[in-house]
Amino acid sequence: MKKYLALLLSLVLILGIASGCKPASSGSATPAPSATSPETPEATKWKEEVVIGFNAKTTTTNPTAVSNVAHNIMFNLTHNCLTGYDEATKEVLPELAESWEMSEDKKTWTFTLRDDVYFHNGEKMTADDWLFTIENGKNAENGTVKAFYNSIESAAAVDEKTLQIVLVNPNMDLLITLATPSYCVLSRKAVEADAANGPGIGTGAWVNKEFVSGDYTLLERFDDYWGELPDTKTLRFRYISEGSARLIALENGEIDVCQAPNNTELDIIKANEALEMISYQASALTYLAFNAEKESCSDPNLRLAIAYALNVQDIIDGAASGMAGKANGMWGYYQFGFFDDWQSAGQADYTYNLDKAREYMAQSDHPDGVTITFTTSTTWRVNALQIIQQQLSPLGIDVIIDEVDAAGLTSKASAGDYEVIMYSISYTSAGDDVRRTFYPGSSSNHARYNNPRVTELLDLAVAEAEAATRLEYYKEVQTIIHEECPYIPLYYANSGAAVTKALEGANFSVSGAHDYTYVRVPAE
């Protein structure tokens, strides 16, 4: 008996010691002003470290190697570009370039650079660093980065503060594109000294301090930053892939931001007074693409029949827990050139109308029905297809669902090995970004769409300096696409972040590439 009591007491002792191993809480347990409207007085002391729980892994500190949401969040903090972009006002802003001029032929751009910018290694930024960045980019690992830099015919440093680039072809989206983190400045000295780690040296407000791929990234404030200094001293990004575990870490105070919480746990966040949910309609557009190279999908009447047979709201409610907004066009709703007023263009919205669907079906090559394979990946898309399967059965359309993993889906997409594919795409704010969806030969043109007039309009629009004329070109593109229906846009999924209520200064973007430069949390 005594022995068992001793064993029990020892166990309690061990657990007591171990309980002291839990890190101190980093969040505020009491309600605080909203993260979006700071009311905290200036004399407030701020926590030295803010911790962000990430749902995606980062694998590199090199901005030219990878471009996706998770990496762009990092690169926005550690590096700067020539220009910036304000999503709210849709304006291009100066960043490392104070001003710029475009030549009459629209191919030559001259940028006047800031004179007070330093890299994290102490070197001053000059036009020569930009020359290096452009030359280096022409051989980048990332194909998109490589293609962009190869669209620059030549570059010259007029003087230390003046950079001149000459494009192969005019590009009115150049300034928006240059705001993308992949096109930030690299230090010639840093990269030539250390090709592996040199690209991680930027001019941003934050310095790469520690990077453990698949675990965490620690950034330290750069005290020689050219802009306003953040109040926080370090930012830690922890990779917690499991959504529930990530939310629990936020509730525990181990992290201050939980990116992309599970939709099924939003009620938990709303019920917790110490937390706030930041929700927004994200840029990811989910759609169906009909492979024009397959006989079953080449008939526009069949495609329109499917478009009118779909009750997209039911799909949103069933597959996305109601957390999405219906898409009315194959364009980013925030993107330059977005148009969806179909009635003014003499067309109808793709709203659920079974009678209309039956009419189109009767006029199609398959009035008695047809079997079509729909290919996709991920559970929620498969759930959406199951709903679509039911919605199309009244038309006699037998849907076979072909589920593959993510890599398999991109492989099938590349090879054109599908009839209909369900996919998602996130456009940037640049109007010309839709090129990858509609331009013949593009690997993202999942409909294998090839309309010479659309191709011509896209080329005209990207070279057109007059905004109003560009908008007309893009309107015509969308009108043609809507009529021919090679794609059926479904919805833009909602996304969000759960944060500790006291958090301030975070700037949330529809693209998911949130700006944490000035994030701060009051110290307890």
Add this chain to the structure above:
Amino acid sequence: MLRYAIKRILLMIPVIIGVSFLIYFIMDLAPGDIVSVTHGETSLTEEQMEELRASYGLNQSVFVRYFNYMEGFVRGDLGTSFITGKPVLESFLQKLPATIKLAVASMFVSLLISIPLGIYSAVRHGSVQDNVAMVFALLGLSVPHFWLGLMLIIVFSLHLGWFPSGGSSSLGGIVLPAVTIGTGLTATLARTTRSSMLDVIRQDYLRTARAKGVSERTVIMKHALRNALIPIITIAGGQFAYTLGGSVVTETVFAWPGVGRLIVDAVNSRDTPMVTGCIIMKTILIGIIVLIVDLLYATIDPRIKAQYARGGKRK
């Protein structure tokens, strides 16, 4: 014994070749490649994608690529990750300490529960306590790691605040994932301990020891347990090798930066050098652990030691 150990190490070579061949070809059969994963949603043309494939060497036949890979392996080069651009060995060694820590902690939890439980069940064979103990052990095997991990986080981290919810930055961070994995290992080891002890407890020499007045505690712990250890060590060794391979589910739930997640992420990204290199390293580690287990037999059982001395041949 040294000769036996060397023979076992040399036998690992064909195993490594077989495993690497299998993995390399399976990865090649899987749809998609690194280029389609990283550039599938861009505006690059097929020609540009093919150029990228050529830069990764993917335009060569799988046999040529495998041969080149093994040529590098013989020189100690496990290849370069398609995703990170860093040497595979560097990434593996970076994650290995965390995996070893978790494996050791999990085995500690498992041994701490299963051996006393197995001994107790054997001694109380057929009783209510025996049945309860075995049901308890089976529960640990039946409960999914994913669910158990989350429940432990909710109770011990969120509500009680005793441990962090995940990560490896603090000492307490290892407790919950170790308990999650250890609980799953307990059932098999407890049952093995129980059945092995039952075989030994019935032996005549123990009856003789009791008759000579040796205390029951000494009979069980010194005489019976030692003779029952061989199957226990076999199972425990196998389980340790298994946990050393990384437990993907537990690593994901607890954000534990181990080898398991590294391999799964590499498979999803079609990072063939990383997958092949990590699995080769896992194979080598498992081979070494199994060898250590075999050598441990010799320490425990002099009859086995003599067998090894004869080159593994029975008399």
